[in-house]
Amino acid sequence: MIEKTLDSLIHKQNRKPNEIVVVNGGGRNNCQSVLKKWEKKYPFIKIIETKNINLSTSRNIGLPYCNGDLILQTDDDARPFPDWIEKIIKNHLVFKKAGVIGGEIIDNDGTTFLSKIADIVTFPKYDKICSVRSVPGVNSSYKKEVINQIGQYDQSLFRGEDVDYNWRVKEKGWHVLYVPEIKVRHIHRSTWKNLILQHYMYGKANYLVRKRWPEMYSPYPLHINNIYMFMKYFASWLWFPFTDAYYKARKMNHQINGFEVMVISIVNISNRIGIFMQKNFG
Numbered sequence: 001m002i003e004k005t006l007d008s009l010i011h012k013q014n015r016k017p018n019e020i021v022v023v024n025g026g027g028r029n030n031c032q033s034v035l036k037k038w039e040k041k042y043p044f045i046k047i048i049e050t051k052n053i054n055l056s057t058s059r060n061i062g063l064p065y066c067n068g069d070l071i072l073q074t075d076d077d078a079r080p081f082p083d084w085i086e087k088i089i090k091n092h093l094v095f096k097k098a099g100v101i102g103g104e105i106i107d108n109d110g111t112t113f114l115s116k117i118a119d120i121v122t123f124p125k126y127d128k129i130c131s132v133r134s135v136p137g138v139n140s141s142y143k144k145e146v147i148n149q150i151g152q153y154d155q156s157l158f159r160g161e162d163v164d165y166n167w168r169v170k171e172k173g174w175h176v177l178y179v180p181e182i183k184v185r186h187i188h189r190s191t192w193k194n195l196i197l198q199h200y201m202y203g204k205a206n207y208l209v210r211k212r213w214p215e216m217y218s219p220y221p222l223h224i225n226n227i228y229m230f231m232k233y234f235a236s237w238l239w240f241p242f243t244d245a246y247y248k249a250r251k252m253n254h255q256i257n258g259f260e261v262m263v264i265s266i267v268n269i270s271n272r273i274g275i276f277m278q279k280n281f282g
Contacts, residue, residue: 207220
């Protein structure tokens with residue numbers, strides 16, 4: 001997959017990157033030989049070999065090698081649009097107080113029912129530029145000044161490291177900005193089983209992040225110590241997953257399809273089960 005990502009970043013960008021840092025975790029799908037070919041052809045590519053632990057660890061290994069004033073992050077399963085670099089630079093120049101800027105993530109396939117569901121449930125979508133709590137790491141950019149202030153990603157988090165990091169950015173007084181014109185294509189989960197598992201694991205990770213930051217909004221209460229929290233607990237199972245599914249189904253089609261609402265609700269419930277399992281069983 002990494003070849004198509006590098007092709008998008010080098011051959012297809014309106015504005016070429018000054019440098020590319022690739023952290024290769026090896027493992028079963030080790031792409032070392034492929035990366036060496038690219039590195040030989042393009043000296044501005046830096047390849048760092050390491051053991052694959054998690055995204056937090058890989059990002060922490062790669063960040064010290066990044067020399068620019070802006071650090072753009074993506075993954076090997078993403079294909080940035082041709083104006084990705086250009087528009088990120090433009091928006092960082094316009095929005096001086098934005099420490100983090102990200103944008104839209106679109107399914108690379110986009111034709112099957114599964115891909116459309118994965119697209120609407122996995123990544124946030126907004127119609128205009130807005131301040132948000134977080135943007136996904138696969139389409140994110142940081143001012144180097146912010147990286148220096150915040151430091152490393154939390155390597156104890158197996159997922160949700162971007163949510164945790166971006167919250168820490170907000171705690172320092174910076175804005176986290178979503179700009180819809182900044183786009184990447186992403187290879188979403190290709191089976192229903194993997195999509196459900198992905199959102200189950202998101203639930204587990206989200207509980208850990210929100211436990212660390214109690215002031216961060218969560219539809220699932222950390223503690224049930226009053227009637228409001230008791231009602232919120234039941235709403236997190238019986239109301240929020242279904243209303244969220246309804247609104248997301250409306251984004252997919254102007255006419256509500258009951259089957260789409262049901263499928264999105266199942267994905268949402270898998271997230272709640274992940275939260276429940278992490279809270280009660282670790």
